[in-house]
Amino acid sequence: TSIDPQMVIWNADSSPPTWDEVTIKGTNLRAVDVRVDLGEDLELDILPKPVSVTNDKISIKLSSTTPSGLKQVRIIHPLQIGTPKKLHKGLESNIAFFILVPNIISINPLSLVAGSKLVVQFEPALSGDQKVKVIVGTYKPIQPKTPTSGSNNIEVTIPKEFEAGTYPLRIRIDGAESQ
Numbered sequence: 001t002s003i004d005p006q007m008v009i010w011n012a013d014s015s016p017p018t019w020d021e022v023t024i025k026g027t028n029l030r031a032v033d034v035r036v037d038l039g040e041d042l043e044l045d046i047l048p049k050p051v052s053v054t055n056d057k058i059s060i061k062l063s064s065t066t067p068s069g070l071k072q073v074r075i076i077h078p079l080q081i082g083t084p085k086k087l088h089k090g091l092e093s094n095i096a097f098f099i100l101v102p103n104i105i106s107i108n109p110l111s112l113v114a115g116s117k118l119v120v121q122f123e124p125a126l127s128g129d130q131k132v133k134v135i136v137g138t139y140k141p142i143q144p145k146t147p148t149s150g151s152n153n154i155e156v157t158i159p160k161e162f163e164a165g166t167y168p169l170r171i172r173i174d175g176a177e178s179q
Contacts, residue, residue: 001025001027001096002025002096003023003073004023004025005020005022006098008101009101010068010103010124012123016064018061019061019062019066019100021059021060021061022059023057023058023059024036024057024075024096026056026057026058027055029053029056029057029075030053031053031090033077033079033080034049034050034053034075034076034077035047035076036048036049036050036060036073037092038062038066039071039072039074039095044076044078044087045087048063058075062100064124066100066124067100067130067174068100068101068102068173069130069174069176070174070176072097073096073098074094075092076091076092077090077091077092099175102124104120104121104170105152106120106121108121112158112164113158113164114161114162115160116158117157118155119155120154120155120171121153122153122154122171122173124152125151126147126148126149126150126151127149127150128149129149130147130173131172131175132147133171133172134154134156134172135169135171139161139167142158144156
């Protein structure tokens with residue numbers, strides 16, 4: 001029925017840095033075997049298991065390698081069927097959504113002018129072919145050259161229509177914007 005929090009923040013203060021814990025609320029969540037499907041097309045036997053399960057609440061700890069972005073979550077109760085026993089999809093919950101929000105570590109330079117290069121360092125690092133954009137104030141989002149998987153910084157060129165001033169800066173990764 002709900003995910004708490006809806007916007008999961010990267011916890012840079014933890015050692016090692018990782019995502020905060022997520023709580024999934026619903027009904028009939030407890031089963032002999034409970035798996036959490038984050039829409040990553042993983043085999044049933046390697047889907048993560050929750051930290052704790054009750055009939056109305058599941059807590060999950062996301063891996064620090066889980067990339068930023070809009071995520072879907074579904075609870076699966078797999079069944080052991082056959083000889084030899086093999087996992088098969090059993091009952092599945094509806095899909096709910098939450099966001100893993102990236103964190104900006106630094107920007108360089110702090111003063112921007114039209115045509116200059118801006119480097120934004122963030123965490124966690126990119127995974128696969130994630131879509132990344134830099135948002136400066138209310139200007140149109142700036143798309144960097146193709147970022148590489150595993151990178152935690154991107155470089156963009158400030159557009160010519162950019163006016164000198166002080167602006168908030170955000171990064172958007174797969175639909176999730178930094179705060």
